[in-house]
Amino acid sequence: MWSVTIELDAVGRRGVPTEATWTSRDSMLYNLSIGFGQQQTEGLRYTTENSEGIELSVLPTFATSLAQRADRPSFGYFKPHEVVHGQQSVTWHGALPASGSATLVCAVDAIEDKGSGALVTLTTSAHDREGKPLFDARSGIFLRGHGGFAGSHTTKPPENPVASKAREVELAVTIRPEQALYFRLNQDRNPLHSDPTFARRAGFDRPILHGLCTYGSVVRVLTREFAGGDGDLLRAVTARFRQPVYPGSTLTVRARRESASEIRFTAEHDGATVLENGRIAIGTRTGVPDWANG
DSSP states (O other): OOOTTBOGGGTTOBOOOEEEEEOHHHHHHHHHHTTTTSSTTTTHHHHOSOOTTOOOOOOGGGHHHHHTTSOOOOOBOOOGGGEEEEEEEEEESSOOOSSEEEEEEEEEEEEEEOSSEEEEEEEEEEEOTTSOEEEEEEEEEEEETOOOSSSSOOOOOOOOOOOOSSOOEEEEEEOOTTHHHHHGGGSOOOGGGTOHHHHHHTTOSSOOOOHHHHHHHHHHHHHHHHSTTOGGGEEEEEEEEOSOOOTTOEEEEEEEEOSSSEEEEEEEETTEEEEEEEEEEESOOSOOOGGGGO
């Protein structure tokens, strides 16, 4: 039965514009927390600010952490175990600097009935001090047990396995045992990712990795494989979270280049899909692909 805790009239609601400032330390912390630095000389442009002849960069999925600093408009009140991060997309309108400031505005774009729950879509847009757009981070938040309000159910989108005549690339992503403890310092202190007692209460035998850490870690290896490690070439990324990941796991990423600028991917652990319907656009920013807008 539909719960009155969800606010259907929240669609179109916007949070208060929020100023966010980040430093080189923030960027290096984020980069380390998604797996850079596992080899001493790997990605010095992402792990150091004073290496000779190398300028510090941040992998632009850092936008997902910056977006969490935005004032989020209310769309209801829910118990922590009812809220699941279901999907994430980011589009970039220019290179994301390793230090800077931006104005963030979060808006509720949609609330959809999925039968077993409701899918709330939030988009956080960032602009620099001159008003130029930096990125749009689009999150799908699934509210378990809060569906049934529309009288009809939205069918599950078909899975989008990597299917192409192009050669499939298989990449390994090693998640360090302490990686969630680093990643939580980026803005997400949810004890689900650090406290064994809280994790067991939520139905897990131990703390799980942040979905956005899985997301950034996978994009890291895809950037290395398809963009020569240059995060400034990323235009858009989208993926759906399917299963949680535990720290200490090794993921298998399967990817194919669909065109000169598009790669499709999935990520698995022990045969189970953890990220699906993944797409990444790489190249010059002459536009944003249609799929990145929802």
